[in-house]
Amino acid sequence: MNILIIGGGGVVGQKLAHALAAKGTLRGDAITRLTLADVKDPTGLDAPFDVETVTCDIADAASVNQLIKADTDVIYLLAAIVSAHAEEDFEAGMNINLFGTYNVLERCRALGTAPVVVFTSSIAVYGGDIPNPLGDHSYPNPQTSYGGQKAIGEILINDYSRKGYVDGRAFRLPTISVRPGKPNRAASGFMSSILREPLNGQEAICPVAPDFLHYYLSPRKCVENLIKGAELQAMDLGTNRVMQMPGRVWSIAQLIEAMTAVAGDAPAQLIRWDAQPEVKRIVSGWKWDIHADRAEALGLSADDSFEDNIRYYLEDDKPAA
Structure with a gap:
């Protein structure tokens, strides 16, 4: 099992990597290699399998094509320009959050290997004049550029999965708190x-x-849910690969x-x-006022x-x- 974490230098990416190292398996198979990729070289870790750290700019298709190999089984697509940053710098948000996602999915399509792709979306896709309560089937009506870019990413995950190019699943993350480290631009x-x-x-x-x-979730629970999310079977996901992560x-x-x-x-x-x-x-x-009935029925939790x-x-x- 060869796993790639794009955004592997971030808080969630690092915690996910350590959790996978402790678990040793994913989707019933032993992990043989873990690659952590980010725009700056991520911190590595000790693990009972090979760990590689690489730099990658997902806004650059050539960089993505070099990163994703034919033997990649699972891709965690965590990299993003966060909310306030995407609002201030529209071009950066579009390049990373929208075209970066497109570049990853296009590379998967070109390889023809249909890897599992776990995409982290956001509750920022909700907003405006839509009735409460909200959940998996609520109409996205984002009121920020970041939310709009994530909503488009969800649609791409569904369509590329429908076509058989990837085995995708997208999770609308609650706000993750308490996050360690220094304040970011979210x-x-x-x-x-x-x-x-x-x-x-x-x-x-x-x-x-x-x-x-x-609406909140801890980093520890987020990582647990991302691992469970990767292990869900396509038959249990149906035609809508997007769901709200519990919070x-x-x-x-x-x-x-x-x-x-x-x-x-x-x-x-x-x-x-x-x-x-x-x-x-x-x-x-x-x-x-958000509900995650579908994810909870599939074993994810708050x-x-x-x-x-x-x-x-x-x-x-x-x-x-």
Whole structure:
């Protein structure tokens, strides 16, 4: 089993790689090689199989053609320009999020090997005047360039799967929190930073009100679901290869209450409330009344509580922060 993670240098890509190294198998077969690809050389890892790290710009078809080989069995397509960045730089968002996805799928079509392709979409595909609750069959109506680019990616995954060029599956990810590392340019970045920074003794800014509701999933659960998602059989997916990954709805106040319940009162004192209209404009267009019935029926799951999200960060990431 030869696995390629495009976006292997990112938080989810790195966690997925370590989880696969610990598991040793995927889709019932032993993993023989894992390739981590990113625009900058990703960090490698120790594993009971060969691990290769390479640089690749998915906006460049030639770079993608060199990366994806005929013996690639499973491709995780995680690479993306995140929300606020895609909104600020339309061309970069289109090149990576739309044409990058197209380049990967076209390479698979040219090879004729129909690898499994796991594409990470986003709840940013929801928005505008569509009725609640939302779920797998809701009409995408994104209100950001990032959401639009992800929605197009979903359509491509379905069509290339219908034609037999890939065995695709696309998962609309909730906002992943608590993410380790430094803040990125995602509009949702504060949903991790208002917890991560205080847990590390640093001040953080919250740009929205305490009653702001959103749909969340921990990095640990996200990785578990991505592994389960790759192992789903085509017959169980049917003609719609797109589904919502499970998450849960909490307010900002509930996130902070969960942090306090796990880590005590001190971290919450480091949060400064400072309204930021541009961030609020983007995130206020996002939907949160979301259901993932199909994925749950197929064995994917959400966190039981946000206290779990906090504990996972403390167990998995804070010691190395």
